[in-house]
Amino acid sequence: MRKTLITLILFFVYTLSWAETPASDSTNSRKLKAEATVSLNSNGIAYIPAFSLDKPALIGMFSLKKGRFSYDPALSYSLELRPWIVDNWFHYTLMDLPYLEIRAGAVISSFFSEYRAPEGLIHRAQKYLAGELMARYKFSPLSSLSFTYLVDRGQDSGTLNGSFYNLQYDRSALPLGKKGLLSTSLQVFYIDYTGDNDGLFVAGNMSISLRKVPFAVFVQAIQALGSNIDPFPEFKWNVGLSYTL
Numbered sequence: 001m002r003k004t005l006i007t008l009i010l011f012f013v014y015t016l017s018w019a020e021t022p023a024s025d026s027t028n029s030r031k032l033k034a035e036a037t038v039s040l041n042s043n044g045i046a047y048i049p050a051f052s053l054d055k056p057a058l059i060g061m062f063s064l065k066k067g068r069f070s071y072d073p074a075l076s077y078s079l080e081l082r083p084w085i086v087d088n089w090f091h092y093t094l095m096d097l098p099y100l101e102i103r104a105g106a107v108i109s110s111f112f113s114e115y116r117a118p119e120g121l122i123h124r125a126q127k128y129l130a131g132e133l134m135a136r137y138k139f140s141p142l143s144s145l146s147f148t149y150l151v152d153r154g155q156d157s158g159t160l161n162g163s164f165y166n167l168q169y170d171r172s173a174l175p176l177g178k179k180g181l182l183s184t185s186l187q188v189f190y191i192d193y194t195g196d197n198d199g200l201f202v203a204g205n206m207s208i209s210l211r212k213v214p215f216a217v218f219v220q221a222i223q224a225l226g227s228n229i230d231p232f233p234e235f236k237w238n239v240g241l242s243y244t245l
Contacts, residue, residue, distance in 0.1 A: 037243070038061075041058075041238050068093040183209075
């Protein structure tokens with residue numbers, strides 16, 4: 001973990017030494033910006049799509065951004081309002097050019113699980129710390145290809161350690177008729193976690209919305225291409241409704 005943190009810090013310092021002034025460094029970028037998206041999901045899917053709640057979930061994703069810094073918490077609950085995942089993300093944009101974005105991030109995360117004991121149902125929280133590096137190449141304002149590397153470290157007994165590698169293509173706001181908009185993404189990702197939790201996966205996401213309407217309907221699908229997880233991960237899918245503020 002120490003070597004990983006040192007590597008991230010060195011990368012951070014080196015990038016700042018040669019990065020050009022970000023295109024977003026303007027008067028407007030110094031204002032505090034707030035965004036929020038709340039979604040109702042049929043089969044809650046986590047930030048790392050290989051993991052899911054396997055039952056309906058409420059997920060809220062929020063962002064407070066000022067200049068290069070942003071605080072991006074994500075709250076995931078079951079429909080019984082029991083917490084599932086609580087993430088506290090902190091991001092810093094190292095470079096923001098018209099064609100390229102490089103970002104570093106860190107997260108303090110709590111994962112909640114349930115198990116039955118003689119005294120009843122026990123709700124247990126496990127803490128994780130993770131660091132992230134993301135590079136995104138922008139083909140246009142609506143189309144991009146990104147690569148993300150995340151190193152994850154469990155802080156409690158029974159937690160996992162591992163890495164997440166993700167290659168993702170995003171295309172947003174495609175015209176769909178006169179009023180509709182279609183956004184799509186395609187992911188190929190690899191997880192490498194302790195306890196034989198490794199695998200290569202492919203995932204797709206498609207959402208449909210109307211112009212100037214904050215609601216969107218979306219569908220996700222995930223398929224394992226190869227894995228040593230036992231039993232072999234089954235095909236997963238998820239549909240939902242989101243509202244963006």
